[in-house]
Amino acid sequence: MDSIAGNFLLVRADALSLLLPLDGIGAAGYLEEEPKATELPGLFTTGHADQSRFVIAPSGRLRPLAHYPAARFVVTPLAFEGKNILVAWSEMKVLIAARFDVHELPPAATSHGSPVRGYVRMGGRPVFRTDPQRLLGFMFSGAGPDD
């Protein structure tokens, strides 16, 4: 079992909890209006004209939600392939100077292209460890919205 220490972002999408390294993640924000759908299912925009930004809301399976849930107004900008994508969460916390024991995922629960690298436990529940590249790479990997 490995240990990790540092500053982290703890986020939740429905029942799914994720732990990301805080380094490189922009300041969290709040959406003041419901994002608008784009031609791409699961991808939304917020803001006006040249100020608009893409928004995506992960499901509990880490797939883009097809319909934007009104309760997802907390967003964090995550860098992906040269763009900052706003990712909308059910809940978000910043953890400073935290330390965790990391458990490996059982081989049966992993697959090629898995977006998570092990998990830590908080309150008995698994919090899956990932990073912006893996997270958004998986969400944009082509399976499309499933919720």
Add this chain to the structure above:
Amino acid sequence: MTEVDTPFAPARALSYAPGRDAAFAEHCAVALMETPPIHEVPGAPIHCLGLIEWTGHLIPLIDLRKLVDRESGASQTMPGHVLVLAWQAAPGEALQYGAVCAPSLVTAIRVSDAQCCAAPEDLRSLETIAAAFFERDGQRVPILDTRSLFAAGVSEGS
């Protein structure tokens, strides 16, 4: 050798779908749990429903029906009961655990070499994780190797 003195091995059998049974060596079956909470794992194979807690550990839960049928749907199966299984990767190593959905009663059976048969066409996907197949009540039943069942890449390799 006559049928009378054919040796039998004890096993545990369950129906993972109507008319479809699977068996495990008796010593591998360690517990039966009722409707445990499931923690879904993003990116897990479709037949792995997630992790469940057992004696302080989070262990993988596999739906054999999804493994055999290669279902592509993302719908969550409500497993009802689950059968917790144990295996040892190598002599002297600690036991490892996993679970399979047990939508029906888990029964104690005895299997003899005389019942051994070839894999049926519709269960070819289980050949790489089955120690053997046997005939029982007109059905060809796999005896699944627990260590292989919970290895990585089962659905790709089977």
